[in-house]
Amino acid sequence: MRNTPWYGHLIIALAIFLAAFLFYFRPQNKKIAEIRAERIKTEAEVMKLREQKKELDKIEAEIANMNAQLKQLESIIPQRKEIANILRQIQQFAYDSRLDIIKFAPQAEVNKEFYSEWPIPIQVTGNYHNLGLFFDKLSKFPRIFTIDKFTLKSLTRQSDMATISADWTVKTYFFGEESGSGTAPRQQARPK
Numbered sequence: 001m002r003n004t005p006w007y008g009h010l011i012i013a014l015a016i017f018l019a020a021f022l023f024y025f026r027p028q029n030k031k032i033a034e035i036r037a038e039r040i041k042t043e044a045e046v047m048k049l050r051e052q053k054k055e056l057d058k059i060e061a062e063i064a065n066m067n068a069q070l071k072q073l074e075s076i077i078p079q080r081k082e083i084a085n086i087l088r089q090i091q092q093f094a095y096d097s098r099l100d101i102i103k104f105a106p107q108a109e110v111n112k113e114f115y116s117e118w119p120i121p122i123q124v125t126g127n128y129h130n131l132g133l134f135f136d137k138l139s140k141f142p143r144i145f146t147i148d149k150f151t152l153k154s155l156t157r158q159s160d161m162a163t164i165s166a167d168w169t170v171k172t173y174f175f176g177e178e179s180g181s182g183t184a185p186r187q188q189a190r191p192k
Contacts, residue, residue, distance in 0.1 A: 086143055086172055087120070093141075097134035098161060099126035115173050119148070123167045125155065131166055138170075146171045 004012075087106065094101050103123035109116045124131070131152075138145055150168040 089141065090120070090122075090138070090170065093134055093137040094122075094124055097126070097130045097137065099124040099130050099134055100162065102165070103167075115175055117171045117173050119169050119171050121167075121169045123165065125162045125165045127161060127163045130161075131164065144173050 091101065091104065101122070101124050103121060106118060106120045109118045124134075126134075135147075148169045148171060151166070153165045153167075155162055155165055
C-alpha cells in the first residue's frame with residue numbers, strides 16, 4: 001500500500017466511506033426515520049389523550065356539580081321513604097302552634113312525569129295567630145309544600161284558643177321511582 005499513489009488512497013478511503021454509508025449509516029437513517037415517525041405518532045396520541053383527559057375532567061366536574069344539585073333538590077323534594085317523617089313534622093307544626101287537628105287525611109299520590117305529588121287535606125281549629133305560626137313554620141321547612149283550596153271560617157262557638165276553622169289541602173312532592181320498563185304505571189301508595 002505504500003507504493004499506491006495518493007489518489008489510490010483516496011479511492012480506497014472513498015470505497016470504505018461508501019461501504020460504511022451503504023451498509024451502516026443508510027440503515028441507521030431508516031431506523032431513525034421510523035423512530036421519528038413513531039415518536040410523532042406517539043406524541044399525537046399523547047395530545048389526543050390529554051384532550052380526552054381535559055374532557056373527562058370537565059365531565060367529572062359536571063357530574064360532581066350535578067350530584068351537589070341533586071342533593072340540594074333531594075333536601076327540597078324528598079324520596080318516597082321520607083314521606084312518613086314529613087307527615088309527622090306537619091302534625092308536629094300544628095301541635096306546636098296550638099292548633100287542634102280535626103282532619104288529617106293523606107290521599108293517594110298523583111304521578112307526574114318524574115315526580116309525584118301527595119295531597120293531604122287538613123282541617124284545624126284554633127285562633128288566627130296560631131294559624132299564622134303554623135304557616136310560618138311550614139314556610140321555613142326545607143321541603144316544598146303548596147297550599148290549595150284554602151278556606152277560613154269563624155267558629156260559632158268561640159273560645160280564647162279556638163276562634164276559627166281552617167280547611168286546606170297541602171301538597172308535598174317527592175321524586176318518582178323508576179319502573180323496570182319505564183312504561184309500566186306506578187302503584188298508588190297510601191300512607192299507613
